[in-house]
Amino acid sequence: MSGAEAAVLRQMILDCAVSHEMPLDAIYVDELDTAPAQLTECIAAVVAADESILIVPSLLHFAGLGNPVEVRADFERHGVTILIAQQ
Known part of the structure; x- marks a missing residue:
């Protein structure tokens, strides 16, 4: 993924947080070599x-x-609300 594509995804996540009037604590970006650790x-x-x-x-x-x-x-069964940023 290019830097420009990643920037678009970050902006989509920020826009989603704003539209739901919620603070955004962090954005996690998966890197191929560290994805499992980042997901955890x-x-x-x-x-x-x-x-x-x-x-x-x-x-x-x-x-x-x-x-x-x-x-x-599975996430929702454990009390995590999932919001989809993509329109």
Whole structure:
């Protein structure tokens, strides 16, 4: 992914947070060589937050973890609200 593409995704996430009137604590960017560690860090931060909300660019973001719809359902069963930034 190019820097310009990453910037577009970051802006989509920021816009989603603004439209839902919520603060954005962090943006986690997966790097191929550190993706599992970054995902673990992200999940730990979301679970520890007062409001467990995770904004992803699209459900396809979960494809590396399995069926994206099932992954979303797993997060939601554990009390994490998933917001999709892509319009």
